[in-house]
Amino acid sequence: MNLSIIIPLLNEQESLPELHQWIVKVMATHNYSYEVIFIDDGSTDESWQIIEQISKENLNIKGIRFLTNFGKSQALHAGFAKAKGDVIITMDADLQDSPEEIPDLFNMITNQNYDLVSGWKKKRYDSVIGKNLPSKLFNWAARKTSGVKLNDFNCGLKAYKNIVVKNIEVSGEMHRYIPVLAKNAGFSKIGEKVVIHQARKYGESKFGMSRFINGFLDLITIWFLSKYGKRPMHLFGALGVIMFIIGFIATFLIIGIKLMKLFVFHEPTILVAANPLFYIALTAMIIGSQLFLAGFLGEIILRTKNNEERYKISGEVNL
Numbered sequence: 001m002n003l004s005i006i007i008p009l010l011n012e013q014e015s016l017p018e019l020h021q022w023i024v025k026v027m028a029t030h031n032y033s034y035e036v037i038f039i040d041d042g043s044t045d046e047s048w049q050i051i052e053q054i055s056k057e058n059l060n061i062k063g064i065r066f067l068t069n070f071g072k073s074q075a076l077h078a079g080f081a082k083a084k085g086d087v088i089i090t091m092d093a094d095l096q097d098s099p100e101e102i103p104d105l106f107n108m109i110t111n112q113n114y115d116l117v118s119g120w121k122k123k124r125y126d127s128v129i130g131k132n133l134p135s136k137l138f139n140w141a142a143r144k145t146s147g148v149k150l151n152d153f154n155c156g157l158k159a160y161k162n163i164v165v166k167n168i169e170v171s172g173e174m175h176r177y178i179p180v181l182a183k184n185a186g187f188s189k190i191g192e193k194v195v196i197h198q199a200r201k202y203g204e205s206k207f208g209m210s211r212f213i214n215g216f217l218d219l220i221t222i223w224f225l226s227k228y229g230k231r232p233m234h235l236f237g238a239l240g241v242i243m244f245i246i247g248f249i250a251t252f253l254i255i256g257i258k259l260m261k262l263f264v265f266h267e268p269t270i271l272v273a274a275n276p277l278f279y280i281a282l283t284a285m286i287i288g289s290q291l292f293l294a295g296f297l298g299e300i301i302l303r304t305k306n307n308e309e310r311y312k313i314s315g316e317v318n319l
Contacts, residue, residue, distance in 0.1 A: 003027070003034040003106065004085030004162075008075035009093035013046045014202035019095055020054050020061065026099045027060075032106075037062045037079045037319075038093070042069035048315070055317040062318040070311040073175040078311065080165040082319055086110070088165050092156040094202070101195045105159035108191060115164050115187035118150050118179055119157035121197035141216065145223050146180040150192050153179065157195050161187075177222045184226045232298030236291045243288030250281035 005023060009016070020036070027034050040048045040063065051063040064078050076090060087109045091097040101119065108117045135154065142153045154176050168181040179190050228235040254277045261267045272278055 001035060001085045002032040003087055003089060003102070004079075004083035005034060005036045005089045005091065005102070006039070006076065006079035006083060007036065007091055007093050008039045008041055008072050008079065009043065009047060010041045010069060011043045011045045011047060012093040012202070013043075013050055015093055015095045016047060016050045017054070019093060019099070020058070022095075023099045023102075024058065026102055030103050035060050035062055035083075035085060037064065037082055039063075039075040039079050040065045041071065041075045042066050052317055059318055063316065064313055064319065065315040067312040067314045071173060073170045073173055074311040076175050076178075077170045078313070080168075080170065083162065083165060086162055088160040088162060090156060090158050090160075096198050097157040098196045098198060101157060101193070102159075105157075105193060108193065109159050109161055112191070113189065114159075114191040115161050115189045116179055116182050117159045117191045117193055118152065119155040119195035120150070120152040120192050121155055122151070122194045123197060138216065138219075142177070142180075142219055145219055146177070146183070146226070148179050148183055148190060150179055150190070152192075153177065155195070172221075173218050174222060176218060180222055180226065233295035236295030236298065240288040240291035240295065243284045243291060247281045247284035247288060250277045250284065253277055254281065 023036055038051045038061070040051060048065050051061070055061040055063055064082070066075070080088070087106050089102055089105060105117050108114050139151060139153055143149060158178065164182050164187050167185050168178065170178060170181065174181065183190060254272055254275050258269050258272065261269045
């Protein structure tokens with residue numbers, strides 16, 4: 001099979017019939033063998049009924065329905081697990097991503113041997129202050145932190161080799177950082193293609209300004225996981241050693257000053273507990289112990305963690 005097209009959605013009943021027809025037209029024009037996997041992330045409108053209907057008319061259309069809204073990352077994870085195509089395409093269901101981009105993305109994966117190609121919505125139709133400027137800041141921070149040179153991390157239109165999606169773990173809200181996850185997994189040939197961004201035709205955006213705050217928090221998380229996710233003791237242990245060194249230096253200064261005053265200068269001395277250095281030493285050693293404990297706990301969790309189920313599926317069609 002040439003293509004698996006994975007489309008997570010939430011309350012997109014108006015756009016689904018049009019999107020389906022558009023995809024079918026592009027697939028027929030280029031004679032691709034394909035499947036389209038719609039993942040209904042807990043829609044409360046008629047989205048699932050529409051997916052069931054079009055799946056009866058077209059057996060290439062498949063669907064997964066979540067019991068409730070678990071998030072885009074979980075939807076992509078479920079789609080990646082089911083995808084069978086040589087090339088995986090992800091796109092949004094709101095008609096802002098054009099299926100006409102799929103052939104070029106497919107060719108970049110198959111002919112130019114990219115592991116992953118990310119869309120870049122260079123010209124956007126979103127609010128400048130509400131979305132464009134925060135998006136530019138977010139993408140700049142992601143580039144600097146991750147080392148992946150992309151202009152638009154959050155574009156839903158992406159193409160992957162099958163082996164890539166089978167070897168990355170998309171959890172939490174990490175869908176924004178799939179290129180970083182791919183890089184950390186060893187897939188280094190990551191490209192970018194300018195794609196058309198169309199104005200929203202139906203409904204309203206399901207994401208508010210909070211996604212940028214969450215995005216920056218996730219960026220810190222993925223930076224930590226990429227550097228220390230498999231060896232947390234290296235970070236916490238090193239910080240613990242530094243704090244212990246500070247504590248020992250403060251302790252030796254306390255002892256040295258007291259001994260010098262008593263036996264060298266024959267001066268009266270204050271109690272050890274009255275010396276400000278005593279509290280520096282005590283605090284540093286306590287913090288050092290806590291950091292060591294955090295490192296040990298991290299190592300234990302890594303060795304005992306289970307791949308727990310992160311979402312519940314209430315129905316499937318054609319799968």
